[in-house]
Amino acid sequence: MSKKDIIKEMKRSGLRGxxxxxxxxxxxxxxxxxxxxxxxxxxxxxxxxxxxxxMDRSVLEGDPHSILEGMAICAFAIGADEGYIYCRAEYPLALKRLNIAIAQAEEKGFLGKNIFNSGFDLDLHIKEGAGAFVCGEETALMGSIEGERGMPRIRPPFPAQSGLWGKPTNINNVETYANIAWIIMNGADEFTKYGTEKSPGTKVFALAGKIKNSGLIEVPMGIPLKDVIYDVGGGMKTEKPFKGVQLGGPSGGCIPAELLDTIVDYDSINKTGAIMGSGGMVVMDQSTCMVDVAKFFLNFTQNESCGKCTFCRVGTKRMLEILTRITEGNGKMEDLEKLEKLSLNIIKGSLCGLGQTAPNPVLTTLRYFKDEYIAHIKDKHCPAGVCTPLLLYEVIEDKCIGCTLCARKCPVDCISGEPKKVHHIDQDACIKCGACYDACKFDAINKS
Ligand SMILES: Cc1cc2nc3c(=O)[nH]c(=O)nc-3n(C[C@H](O)[C@H](O)[C@H](O)COP(=O)(O)O)c2cc1C
Known part of the structure; x- marks a missing residue:
């Protein structure tokens, strides 16, 4: 196929990164x-x-040649003769197998100079990343390959115009490249038989959380979230009802039970305020605190912010402080407005996708689970029983037989009572560690 024909076929396939x-x-x-x-x-x-x-790790380890094939087709089509695979150093097996695959391809003549007398050259190198989230952002990644500190650059110019060392560069994800050879071999028409009109093909997800069948799944785009959870995932792992599903990791958002009919495609997921992301899917039941979930992801993005943009650097820190005080029972109702305002400003004022999407977990939980924020602030109560400072452990008098086990397990000696008599927890001294709750054999400790 000519370069133009390959690009035409790729466009017809509708494959999205x-x-x-x-x-x-x-x-x-x-x-x-x-x-x-x-x-x-x-x-x-x-x-x-x-x-x-x-998801990518499994392809890198399990079928590295599919990535090399995709890269070779792309390089030929755009006119590139050199490429890099930017793989995190925390993936030693992936790196080992990539190295083997490159050596095999070179030996067989699929890589190197004048490949099969076609006049097409392609050399591939591996660059190990040190595990900074922001280095996955394409311009920061290129800076990292160039030996600079991994920080995003202003776009435009886009990598296709001026990328690595100022030269036109095409950057795609592992799973994207792994789809290419299949599309070229089977044709765009075959590919578009899977998925929806605007999101053709299949997508791999890492299904995790309170789900029976956790692990990697590959599903056709267009499948309702409900089917992913109850059919492919086998339903909830616990007796507790489904509460929400977190899609897209730290850049994504939480989709509530009432939106479970949403189909898995880029546009439908975006409408919920979450994003498809690269494929993280965490299923949550009623024992998950949504304020805590938002805090977890914001803590991650705040730590990983490279610090270049003030809104991302300082704004995420301020948001994290607010979320922390809410989960500790010191929140105020005006904090909710502040969170929204800060979110919108961080989205507007950040250069790269890290800051532009960091507020998503907060915005979606505020949108769909505001009651939980209010319970933390007004009632000083965490409905899911997760936020430790808001927990209350009390002895249920008619269940306590005075076995003394709780008092013996309490690390701060805040439980008093004589043997065979009802015990008592000193709330001022209690550190909410839950040791009494776990130890009691008579369900005589109430956690609320
Ligand atoms: C903070 C941040 C982290 C990212 N991490 C990754 C990543 O780990 N892998 C990836 O393929 N894309 C990541 N991206 C997206 C890339 O910038 C880029 O859009 C992608 O590699 C393009 O490939 P695609 O078109 O095949 O999706 C990240 C973006 C941001 C803003």
């Missing part, structure tokens, strides 16, 4: 193809920084 944003792959290739330059690069983004995500 699996790294998170869902940008049409064929269009991206066309932009890089059209930019005239003596040198062009391709990059495979194998940074996979989302906590809990291991």
């Amino acid at each position: 699996r790294g998170g944003a869902g940008f049409p792959t064929g269009l991206k290739w066309e932009l890089a193809y059209r930019t005239k330059s003596d040198k062009k690069y391709i990059i495979c983004n194998a940074d996979e920084g989302d906590p809990g995500a291991f």
Whole structure:
């Protein structure tokens, strides 16, 4: 196939980048193809920084040649002769197998100079990342390959115009590249038989949380979330009812039970305020505190903010402080307004996707689970029983037989009572560690 025919087929396939944003792959290739330059690069983004995500890792470890094939087709189509796979150093097995795969491809003549006498050259290198979330952002990633500190750059110019060392560069995700050879071999028409009109193909997710069948799943786009959870995932692991599903990791959001009919495609997921992301899917039941979930993800983005943009650097810190005080029972109702205002400003004032999406977990939980925030603030109560400072442990008098086990287990000696008599917890001294609750064999400790 000619370069133009490959790009045409890719555009017809409608494949959208699996790294998170869902940008049409064929269009991206066309932009890089059209930019005239003596040198062009391709990059495979194998940074996979989302906590809990291991979709790309499984392809890197299990089928590295599928990535090399996708990269070779892309390089040929856009006119690149050199490429990098940016893979985190925390993936030693993936790195080992990538190295083996590159050596095998070179030995067989699929990589190197003048491949099969076609005049097409391609050399691929591996660059190990040190595990910074922001280095998955394409411009920060290129800075990291160049030996700079991994910090995002202003776009435009886009990588297709001026990327690695100022040369036109195409950057795609692992899963995106792994789809390419299949599309070229089977044709765009076969590919579009899966998925929806605007999000064709399949998507891999790392299904985790309170679900029976956790692990990696590959589903056709367009499948309702309900089917992913109750059919593919086998339903809830616990007796407790479903509460929400977190999609897209730290850049994503929480989708509540009433939106479970939402289908898995880029546009439908975006409408809920979450994002498809790279494929993290965490299922939560009623024992999950949504304020705590928002705090967890914000803590992550706040830690991982590179510090370049003031809104991202300082704004996420202020948001985290507010969330922390809410979960400790010191929140005020005006904090909710502040959280929303800060969120919108961070989205507007940040240069890269890290800051632009960091508030999503807070915004979606505020949108769908505001009652829980209010319970923490007004009633000083965590309905899910997660936020330790808000917990209350009390002895249920008619169940306590005075076995003394709780008092013996209490690390701060705040439980008093004589043997065979009802015990008592000193609330001022209690550190809410739950040791009494776990120890009691008579369900005589109430946690609320
Ligand atoms: C903070 C941040 C982290 C990112 N991490 C990754 C990552 O680990 N892997 C990835 O493929 N894309 C990641 N991206 C998206 C990339 O910037 C880029 O859009 C993607 O590699 C393009 O490939 P695609 O079109 O095939 O999705 C990240 C973006 C941001 C803002």
